Every structure is written in structure tokens, then in C-alpha cells.
């Protein structure tokens with residue numbers, strides 16, 4: 001087990017393009033770190049530099065206190081689960097799992113014991129003598145994990161291990177990976193571009209964009225106190241709404257009416273011609289269903305409802321609005337960067353599933369203005385970020401996590 | 417498909433097979449005809465006899481044919497083995513590594529493959545006589561490599577490219593040296609490709625006539641195709657059609673056997689299940 005430290009890691013491919021640009025990241029011993037970002041942002045490249053499959057152009061990679069830049073993959077004692085599993089098709093499941101042990105010339109009896117143990121953790125017993133070609137996607141995935149956990153590696157690295165599975169299996173395997181990691185307590189770096197995986201699995205999440213780290217924080221901090229427009233737009237589904245507005249005297253003039261900011265936030269925002277106001281869909285509500293006491297903590301407005309989507313447990317409404325060409329261009333650029341496709345300027349709002357608001361009608365909405373964020377459209381910076389509150393969230397997540405690991409270990413020792 | 421279509425396809429297929437196999441059937445039939453029966457004007461021999469086989473295996477032609485058979489097997493097997501081994505390393509490098517001159521190697525291989533044999537055989541004849549390789553096994557193995565290596569490199573590098581890179585990288589992460597990764601993962605996966613290549617290479621060498629006839633003079637190294645050309649009839653006025661047909665049949669048998677043995681291995685598909693779900 002080991003901590004992984006990256007100092008100013010840069011990776012330039014042959015064509016000079018910096019796929020990873022000055023990344024510094026400390027991953028604590030036993031921590032579950034997620035690397036997330038849109039396609040092509042350098043997640044896989046970073047992971048492959050950790051494991052040693054890709055040369056590091058500059059910077060230091062330190063694993064367990066030693067610099068490993070010049071070490072071959074086999075000398076780093078890490079194990080990796082590849083996106084396509086990379087099982088050896090000519091070997092049985094048993095031999096696939098045993099492969100790292102065979103290379104290390106472990107005696108047969110010990111190999112058997114260890115493979116059996118991994119197989120029982122992953123419930124692979126009845127498949128041990130089969131070939132990978134005859135297994136289902138989920139089973140193959142488990143074999144790949146078996147091969148990773150069978151030896152005492154210093155860290156696990158996963159490159160989108162669930163992306164080839166269907167949605168249901170993905171849910172199961174996600175839980176499996178979380179359970180396994182808590183139980184083994186091994187440092188883990190996990191690449192994904194799936195929101196849910198990032199939010200549920202990670203102790204901390206590192207958001208990358210074009211090879212540059214945007215923010216490293218607990219999922220909750222990312223969600224509540226995003227550092228910039230990119231993180232705010234990337235984390236959350238459906239995504240945060242960005243309403244163009246102008247700011248003057250502590251008031252924001254948005255397409256959905258004016259918003260009054262509290263004093264400290266007003267001071268930080270100042271007077272600006274164009275800001276983007278970030279409001280998460282769930283901060284909205286059907287005004288007629290909001291508690292009296294809450295009403296004056298937010299802003300009310302009425303808007304035309306374009307479409308509603310009723311999902312049983314929740315309901316989304318789409319509210320189109322007018323925006324200046326400048327703001328629309330900015331929003332479009334942002335949407336493109338986030339791999340999204342914003343066809344029109346509209347807000348997605350989540351309302352109670354019992355709400356009677358229907359498509360095509362004009363309706364009254366309310367939203368909680370205490371939790372909104374205001375972004376500078378040029379730099380993307382979050383003007384209203386409360387760092388202390390964010391740090392507190394991450395600290396709490398860390399504590400919860402330590403408690404979880406202890407409980408998991410206690411359970412493991414009891415059952416062992 | 418309607419029954420009509422099925423029948424149509426079946427008949428068409430049969431016609432093509434019959435067309436392809438007809439010359440072979442003819443040779444087989446010829447090999448069972450006695451010398452007086454050769455021009456009997458019918459497809460089947462009047463009386464089937466094994467005198468041609470007896471002649472090449474135990475009779476007059478045996479001293480020409482049997483050593484030639486031994487030479488052919490030995491020379492072709494050695495040439496094939498060397499070609500496969502060399503081609504394996506070359507193709508691996510071509511498929512996996514980035515180095516200057518990669519294109520050059522491939523195009524040189526292609527150039528060698530299309531270079532007409534007949535144009536180098538005379539200089540080779542002179543050179544071999546100078547340095548003492550004339551009429552030796554090595555003297556044939558070397559030119560056979562020029563036949564077998566290029567095609568082996570091309571087919572094997574295509575096979576290696578098919579094997580996902582991740583296989584090897586996974587092995588390296590699991591603790592293998594590059595050599596171990598090659599031996600324990602790539603070679604078993606490439607086995608069907610290697611077999612296919614070996615068979616193609618073997619046939620190329622086995623079928624050679626020009627080198628065989630030009631670079632040998634005695635049974636010390638003369639291969640079968642060359643030996644067939646030297647068969648003589650019982651008398652000056654009789655052509656040795658029967659014995660040649662018999663020898664041709666015998667020479668074809670190993671080829672057929674090889675294909676039958678390795679048929680299943682040639683059908684690749686071993687990499688199925690390596691990746692994804």
C-alpha cells in the first residue's frame with residue numbers, strides 16, 4: 001500500500017500536444033481517487049503514466065516515497081484493470097487470475113490458495129476452469145478484477161472498467177468495487193467519465209479539462225462549491241443551468257427576474273455587465289408547492305413551460321428564455337466543451353412530481369437564491385465560492401470515509 | 417433462400433469444384449495407367465495398375481525420386497522454420513514498435529517477393545559455384561528464404577496487429593518483462609497466424625522448380641520438382657508420363673495432410689473473448 005504523489009506532471013505526445021499539462025496531485029494511502037473529465041482530457045494518459053505504460057515528459061511521479069519515473073511497469077507493483085479487460089484468451093480463468101503469481105514464481109500451493117481466495121471474493125468459483133471467451137461481460141470484468149487483487153499490489157488503477165457493461169450490471173459492479181476497495185483499503189485511482197461512478201465511488205474527485213486539473217475535492221464539495229464554470233457544468237445531471245445576467249448594486253438581473261444577493265456575495269461579484277448565474281435544477285420548485293416560510297428566501301418568477309418530463313419520482317420542466325447573442329455564444333461554447341448539445345437557451349428545472357404544471361402553460365416558479373453561484377463568463381471563475389464551506393465538506397467526507405473503512409475492516413476480521 | 421435458389425447455388429458450387437479438381441483427378445487417373453494405356457483415349461485406365469508407383473518407389477526411378485523426396489522435405493522444413501522464426505521477430509517489431517525505416521523494411525520485403533526468380537538464378541549459380549554452395553542443402557535454403565521470408569513477414573505482421581496492445585501491457589503490469597510478455601501472451605495468441613504462415617511458406621518452398629533445377633546437380637540436394645523433370649521413359653521414344661503423374665500424386669499428399677492437420681488451427685478466432693463483452 002502506498003501513497004501516490006504527482007508533481008508537475010507533463011505529457012507531450014509526438015505531435016507536441018500536451019495531453020497532460022502540469023498536473024500535481026497527491027493521493028493518500030488507501031484513498032479512492034477518481035479522475036473524471038470529458039473525452040480526450042487526458043485521464044487515461046495520466047493513469048498510464050502512473051502505471052508506467054507511458055513515458056513522463058517532465059515532472060515527478062512518486063509512489064510510496066520513491067520516484068518511479070524511470071521504472072518499468074513491472075517494477076512499480078501496481079495492478080490495473082483495463083477498459084476492455086485485456087484477459088488472456090488462451091488461458092483459463094484460473095490461470096488468468098494466477099498469471100501475476102506465476103510470473104513472480106510463487107509456489108503452486110500458494111497460488112492455489114490465493115486464486116481461490118480472490119475467486120471467492122468475486123464469486124467466480126464455478127467459472128475457474130472456463131475460458132474468457134465463454135464468459136459474460138460482467139464475469140469477464142470480475143476476472144479482470146481478480147487478476148488485479150490476487151497479488152499484494154501497492155495500488156489499483158482502473159481505466160473505465162464499467163463502460164462496456166449494461167446499465168444494470170454497471171450498478172452492481174459499482175457497488176462491488178466500492179465494497180472491495182473499502183475492504184482491502186488499497187489506494188485506488190479510477191478513471192471514468194460517468195457522473196454516477198465519480199460521485200458515488202470516490203473519496204475525492206479530480207476534474208480534468210484539456211490536461212489541466214480544474215478542482216480536486218470530495219464529490220459533495222464539487223457539487224456545492226464548484227471552483228469554476230467547467231466543474232459546475234460537468235458535475236450534476238441534469239446539469240446546472242447558467243442564466244446570463246447583469247450585476248449592479250448587489251442585484252442580478254436575470255431573464256427570470258431580479259435576484260438580490262446577500263452582502264458578502266454582492267461585494268465579491270461587484271458590478272458587471274455579464275455574469276452567468278448557476279442554478280441547479282433542484283433549486284427550483286413549483287411556486288404553488290413551496291412552504292410559506294421558504295418563499296421569501298428565494299425568488300419567484302413566472303415563465304412559459306415548453307416541455308415537461310414526468311419520471312415518476314420527479315418531474316422536469318424546460319423553460320426557454322431570451323438571451324443576448326454574446327451570452328448565447330458563451331453558453332454554446334461551454335456546452336460544446338462539456339460534450340453536451342445545447343440547442344436553445346433554456347433552463348431545466350426539477351419540480352415536485354405532484355406538481356400540476358403542464359406543457360405550454362404559463363406557470364409560477366420559485367428558486368432558492370441562497371445556493372446559487374455567480375460565474376465570471378470570461379475566466380470561468382466562481383465569484384461566490386465559499387472555500388471554507390467547501391473545505392469543511394471535504395473534511396467531513398474524509399471523516400465519514402475513515403469510519404467506513406474501520407467498520408469494513410472490523411467486519412472483515414469478524415467474518416474471517 | 418428458396419429451394420430453387422439452394423439448388424442453383426449447389427449446382428454452381430459443384431461445377432466450380434469439379435472444374436478445379438478435374439486436373440487433379442486426371443493426374444490421379446494417369447498415375448494408375450500402364451504405359452501402353454496412357455493414350456487410351458478414355459479418362460479411366462482400362463486396367464488400374466500400380467506399376468508407376470512401383471517404378472518410382474522401388475524401380476528405376478527410385479534412386480532419382482527417393483533422395484529428392486528427402487531433400488525436399490529437409491530443405492523446405494528448415495527454410496520454413498528459419499523464415500517463421502525470423503519473420504516473427506521482424507513482424508513483431510513492425511507491428512509494435514515505432515522505429516525509422518519501418519516502411520523501408522516492408523517495402524523491401526515486398527520488392528524481394530516480386531523480384532523475378534529467373535533473373536537472379538544465373539548470378540546465383542555462378543556465385544554458389546565460386547563459394548562452394550552449389551548442390552548443397554544450404555545452397556537451396558538461402559534462396560528459399562528469399563521466397564518465404566517476405567510473405568511470412570507480411571502475413572505475420574498483419575496477425576500481430578490484430579492482437580490488442582492491451583494484452584501485452586496487461587502482462588507487463590502483471591510483472592512480465594517484455595520478453596515474457598511476448599513469449600507467454602503474444603506467441604500463444606499468434607499461434608494460428610504462425611501456423612498459417614508456416615504452411616504458406618512451406619508450399620512456396622515445396623513448389624519451387626527454377627532454383628531446384630539450376631542450383632543442384634546430384635541427388636545430394638536435388639528437390640522433387642527438379643527430379644520429376646529428369647525422369648526418363650523406358651525407352652527413348654516413350655515419355656515418362658505415368659511415373660511423373662505418380663510422383664506428382666505422392667508429392668501432393670504431404671501438402672493435403674498438412675492442411676488437414678492444421679486446418680483447425682489455421683481458423684483463427686483464438687482472440688475471441690479477449691476483450692469486451
Ligand SMILES: Nc1ncnc2c1ncn2[C@@H]1O[C@H](COP(=O)(O)OP(=O)(O)OP(=O)(O)O)[C@@H](O)[C@H]1O
Nearest residue numbers: 013014015019038039040041042043044045046193
Ligand atoms: N498515442 C498518442 N499520440 C498522440 N496523441 C495522443 C495519443 N494518445 C492520446 N493522445 C491525445 O491525448 C489526449 C488525451 O488522451 P486520453 O486517451 O488520455 O483521453 P481520455 O481522457 O482518456 O479520453 P476518453 O474519455 O475518450 O478515454 C487526446 O487529445 C488524444 O488525442
Ligand SMILES: [Mg+2]
Nearest residue numbers: 043044045159
Ligand atoms: Mg481513456
